[in-house]
Amino acid sequence: MQSLALIENWPVPTAAAAVVRADGTLLGAHGPTGHRFPLASVTKPLAAYAALVAYEEGAIELDEPAGPEGSTVRHLLAHTSGLAFDEHRVTAAPGTRRLYSNAGFEVLGDHVAKATDIPFAEYARQAVLEPLGMTSTTLDGSPAKDGVSTVDDLVRFAAEVQAPRLLDPRTVAEAMTVQYAGTKGVLPGYGHQNPNDWGLGFEIRDSKSPHWTGSSSSARTFGHFGQSGTFLWIDPxxxxxxxxxxxxxxxxWAVEAWPAFTDAVLAELRR
Structure with a gap:
């Protein structure tokens, strides 16, 4: 795909990108796709997927208590637990505001670890990374932001999410469905959004503007971006x-470059 070469114009030392179809077919790749990059918040979809495996295994329930009083696993996954961004401090009642929270994902990781009696990074490796062949990916540290991976591995994950083998497709459909519809909040880097739609660990594009995906991205597009200069989107x-x-x-630089890049990728696919 010629559009992927646009990453060469990004003002960054190193960049890599790839596009994969729902059936797992790699449509194109550019740059050092085996290079390991810090994911920052692109860690969250991987952590969420591991939590959903724990749910399907019966170790946890989505609507069981977790985190602050009144909060559940679902609240933590959907950033509506009321926990602050990077502090284990309650700033709102559960379900009332979309407070994007690294702390919430750390509480989620601890909850899964306690329920499974396996450290979260190891559980994620066994539940998600190893079965998908994501041998260059680690989730040591915070399940909110400390993952390290490659484009090659994220393509494997993206193929799984589009055609699930590790999870029941109905669970993945729930993950990409808006949770607590109509909830307002701040999308980091893009300001206040009303509504600020989110699924279970995945941000949902809907009608947000401005946004890190493209102007031609469908409203059903979901995924995540990271403050380290990373993103993963899936457009059903x-x-x-x-x-x-x-x-x-x-x-x-990313606010300017990423949407144009995504629009070029989608335009090439339509030709």
Missing amino acids: VAGVACAALADRAFGP
Whole structure:
């Protein structure tokens, strides 16, 4: 795919990108796709998927108590537990505001670890990374932001999410469905959104503007971006997913470059 070469124009030392179809077919790749990059918050979809495996195994329930009083596993996955961004401090009642929270995902990781009696990073390796052949990916540290991976591995994950083998497709459909519809909140880097739609560990594009995906991305597009200069989106209407990793922190360069890149990828696919 010629559009992937646009990453060469990004003002970053290193970048890699790839596009994969729902059936797992790699449509194109560019750059060092085996290079390991810090994922920052692109860690969250991987952690969420591991938590959903724990749910299907019966170790946890989505609506069981977890986190602050009144909060559940579902609240933690959907950033509506009321926990602050990076502090284990309650700032709102569960279900009332979309408070994007690293602390919430750390509580989630601890909850899964306690329920399974396995450290979360090891559980994620056994439940998700190893079965998908994601041998270059680690989730040591915070399940909110400390993952390290490659484009090659994220393509494997994106193929799984589009055509699930590790989870019941109905569970994945739930993960990409808006939780606590109409909830307002801040999308990091893009300001206040009303509503700020989110699924179970995946952000949902809907009608958000501005946004890190493209203007031609479907409203059903879901995924995540990371402050380390990373993103993964899955567009069910286009039937493809795209992973792009770079080693420059998110900033104005990404706000300008990423949407144009995504629009070019989608335009090439339509030709």
